[in-house]
Amino acid sequence: MTGSLSFPPELRKLSDDVYVYDPRSDSPDPSSSATDPRIIVLYTWADAHIRLVQKYLQGYRDLYPTAKIVVVMAKTMKTFFAGRETNKTTVREMVVKELWPVSGGTSDTVCELPGGIKYRGKPHSRILMHAFSNSGGVNLEATSLVWHSLQHSVDQSIGPLPIHGLILDSTPGGCSFSREFHRWTAGVAIGFAFLPKVLAKFVAVIIVLLRFGLPGLLGKESLPVRGRRVVNSSDFIPTTSGRLYIYSDSDPLIGEKDVESHAQEAKTKGYGKIELEKFEGSGHVAHMRQDPKRYWAAIARFWDECCV
Numbered sequence: 001m002t003g004s005l006s007f008p009p010e011l012r013k014l015s016d017d018v019y020v021y022d023p024r025s026d027s028p029d030p031s032s033s034a035t036d037p038r039i040i041v042l043y044t045w046a047d048a049h050i051r052l053v054q055k056y057l058q059g060y061r062d063l064y065p066t067a068k069i070v071v072v073m074a075k076t077m078k079t080f081f082a083g084r085e086t087n088k089t090t091v092r093e094m095v096v097k098e099l100w101p102v103s104g105g106t107s108d109t110v111c112e113l114p115g116g117i118k119y120r121g122k123p124h125s126r127i128l129m130h131a132f133s134n135s136g137g138v139n140l141e142a143t144s145l146v147w148h149s150l151q152h153s154v155d156q157s158i159g160p161l162p163i164h165g166l167i168l169d170s171t172p173g174g175c176s177f178s179r180e181f182h183r184w185t186a187g188v189a190i191g192f193a194f195l196p197k198v199l200a201k202f203v204a205v206i207i208v209l210l211r212f213g214l215p216g217l218l219g220k221e222s223l224p225v226r227g228r229r230v231v232n233s234s235d236f237i238p239t240t241s242g243r244l245y246i247y248s249d250s251d252p253l254i255g256e257k258d259v260e261s262h263a264q265e266a267k268t269k270g271y272g273k274i275e276l277e278k279f280e281g282s283g284h285v286a287h288m289r290q291d292p293k294r295y296w297a298a299i300a301r302f303w304d305e306c307c308v
Contacts, residue, residue, distance in 0.1 A: 006050065007019050007054065007071070008054070011057075014070075014098070015090070015094070017073045017078075017090050018090070018091070018094045019070070019071045019073075020068065020070050020071075020098060021057065021069040022068055023065060035126070035304075036064045036067060036303075037064050037128040037165070038066075038068065038127065039067065039069075039098065039099065039126070039127045040060050040127075041070045041072065041094075041127070041128070041129045042056060042070065042071045042130050042132075043072045043074065043129070043131040043137070043140050044071065044073050044074050044135075045133035045136055045170070045285045046075060046080070046135035047074070047076055047191050048132070048285075053071060053073070056130075059292070062296075067128075068098070070094055070098050072090070072094065072139050074133075074139055076188065076190070076191025079135045079138050080188070080223065081211060084145065087138055087139060087141070087142035088142045088146050088149075090139065091139055091142045091143045091146055092146045094143075095146040095147060095150065096146075099143070099161075100150055126164055126307075127161070127165075128165040128166075128167070129167070130167040130169060131167070131168055131171060132171070133187075133254070133284065133285055134171050134224070136169070136171065137168070137231065138223070138227065140231070141226075141231075144160065144161050144237070147160075160234060160235060160237050160238040161236065162238070164241055164242065164308075165242045165303055165307035166241055166243050167246060167299065167302070168246070168259075170246070170248070170253070170285045170287070171227075172227050172231060172259070172262050173253065173255065174257075175222065175224040175225040175227075180224065183252065183254070184204075184212055185201065185205050186252060186253060187284075188203075188207050189201050189204035211223065212224060228262055231266075232269050233269075234269070237271075239272070241273070242273040242274075242302060242303075242305075242306025242307040243263075243271055243275070243306070244276075244298065244302040244306070245263050245274075245275070245277065246279070246287055246295070247277075247279070248278065248281070248282040248283070248287055249279075249281070250280065250282060250283060251283060253284045254284065263276055273307075275302050275305075275306060277294075277302075279294075
């Protein structure tokens with residue numbers, strides 16, 4: 001759970017689940033580069049402790065001091081079980097106000113969205129997105145769906161998010177119900193840690209059976225299957241973007257072979273700039289904590305070599 005901690009006051013609260021760090025524009029950092037990301041979006045894992053999220057926030061502030069950083073928090077019940085429309089509601093204001101270009105630059109085309117939001121016709125450049133775990137992937141998908149709806153509202157052709165780089169951290173996992181059942185129940189049970197352990201496991205089993213197992217029996221696409229498909233779809237993520245998989249041989253929730261097979265599938269679908277950073281012995285979304293120097297060096301190298 002997020003606990004009683006709160007983000008530092010320099011973060012602007014956009015909604016209950018979204019926070020924004022705006023760099024100071026009056027004092028450019030001499031260490032920054034003209035090719036650094038302009039906007040970084042962090043999609044956290046479910047029920048992430050704010051104390052841990054702040055470590056990633058600070059890491060990105062140190063690495064790219066002039067970048068705007070958006071943090072999208074995930075909650076087990078809301079992210080996984082409330083449905084697509086709720087997920088889209090979670091990120092919609094963020095997409096409209098922070099990603100959808102609403103001011104600056106020049107353009108002959110200025111459109112107005114419902115609610116008076118103006119669109120100048122030219123997308124932001126140098127956007128980096130970083131999704132943690134499958135829950136982060138759910139909110140990433142919701143961002144793409146909102147982007148599509150905004151494109152439709154101004155009669156644009158539907159296209160992918162205009163990102164330069166995507167980091168998949170401890171995701172995606174496998175989609176075989178029989179093989180992944182124990183991992184899914186373990187992951188969902190974490191969101192019910194406030195319950196006695198046996199009861200949390202029982203609730204998790206019921207949820208997994210209904211949410212992940214039943215759709216397959218009914219011939220529908222389950223959430224794990226959809227999660228793997230969406231990230232490798234050019235309708236959602238551009239094939240021109242770079243991609244970095246950060247994973248481990250010891251993650252109890254996400255199998256290393258599942259990550260590697262997804263990366264291979266991405267290559268066959270036209271994603272040519274793929275990097276894999278495999279850690280040894282680190283747990284789920286714990287690779288940075290195991291070796292911070294290697295972790296941030298991998299991200300910096302990925303951006304410079306695959307995204308610029």
